[in-house]
Amino acid sequence: MAATIAVLSQKGGTGKTTAVRTLRDVLQRIGLDVLAVDLDPQGNLSDYLDVDPDISPTIGDVLAGRAQAAAAVHNGIIPANLGLAEAELMLSGKMGRELALKRALNDARDAYDVILVDCPPALGLLTVNALVAADYALLSAEAQYFALQGVEQALEVIELARESLNPDLKWLGVLLNIADMRTRHSREAFDSLREHYGEKLIDATIRASIAYAESAERAVSILDYRPDLAVDYLNVTDEVLRRLGMEEPRRRLEALVRNGLRAA
Numbered sequence: 001m002a003a004t005i006a007v008l009s010q011k012g013g014t015g016k017t018t019a020v021r022t023l024r025d026v027l028q029r030i031g032l033d034v035l036a037v038d039l040d041p042q043g044n045l046s047d048y049l050d051v052d053p054d055i056s057p058t059i060g061d062v063l064a065g066r067a068q069a070a071a072a073v074h075n076g077i078i079p080a081n082l083g084l085a086e087a088e089l090m091l092s093g094k095m096g097r098e099l100a101l102k103r104a105l106n107d108a109r110d111a112y113d114v115i116l117v118d119c120p121p122a123l124g125l126l127t128v129n130a131l132v133a134a135d136y137a138l139l140s141a142e143a144q145y146f147a148l149q150g151v152e153q154a155l156e157v158i159e160l161a162r163e164s165l166n167p168d169l170k171w172l173g174v175l176l177n178i179a180d181m182r183t184r185h186s187r188e189a190f191d192s193l194r195e196h197y198g199e200k201l202i203d204a205t206i207r208a209s210i211a212y213a214e215s216a217e218r219a220v221s222i223l224d225y226r227p228d229l230a231v232d233y234l235n236v237t238d239e240v241l242r243r244l245g246m247e248e249p250r251r252r253l254e255a256l257v258r259n260g261l262r263a264a
Ligand SMILES: Nc1ncnc2c1ncn2[C@@H]1O[C@H](COP(=O)(O)OP(=O)(O)OP(=O)(O)O)[C@@H](O)[C@H]1O
Pocket: 009, 011, 012, 013, 014, 015, 016, 017, 018, 019, 040, 044, 119, 120, 121, 177, 178, 179, 206, 207, 208, 209, 210, 212, 213, 214, 216
């Protein structure tokens, strides 16, 4: 049974898609079967993973009931395009609209160790679907003055999903992303998150670097493009695996790092 993780934030541009793309890469290199679900009509994750923009079926077709999830998996990802916005509209008038993704993923769950869901930058129906389908919610927060406010709002939506539709949903943690810990405002963002959320804040932060945009543009993983920076994501993955109780994969991660990030 896969551990399903929804990666979300209230604001746009907090590094969610980059986190999904990079976590997926690390988890695959340690031999886990990972399914990525692009739940954003922008389709950024699908672009990053070089999915043909005209491919079908997509997650929009799945949510609209036109395709099975398994048929929409292309190279380990269920891609999205603007058709997802239409599917969301269609879904919004239906009974059980919050349950569509959960139902769709039910058959797929057995085939994977981890399912990563990349949410759109809004706390609307699509993100609620992700939270209802997920076992865990991972919040991404950009290291800015308003980080705390964004996390607070996302937490309210997590709480709503838990109270009404998914009592088993667990909060995996907050990831401080695109951080420059040499600056005071990044450090203040970290400190205020620590003060409010304690151990829920992941100790390891993701440094800000133009290398992320460059590596995305070149369709090269940050692990290969800038292994020195990728250490941040290795540390975050280790902490995520620890919180998931996946000790064996953690040992494989340690070996991966020892072997210079080359998959076995
Ligand atoms: N650690 C980082 N340092 C600097 N830039 C980054 C970092 N991580 C991601 N970026 C860049 O920031 C931009 C936004 O990142 P990304 O698309 O991952 O965010 P997002 O939260 O998914 O955005 P959206 O809310 O629009 O879906 C991209 O250009 C990406 O390359």
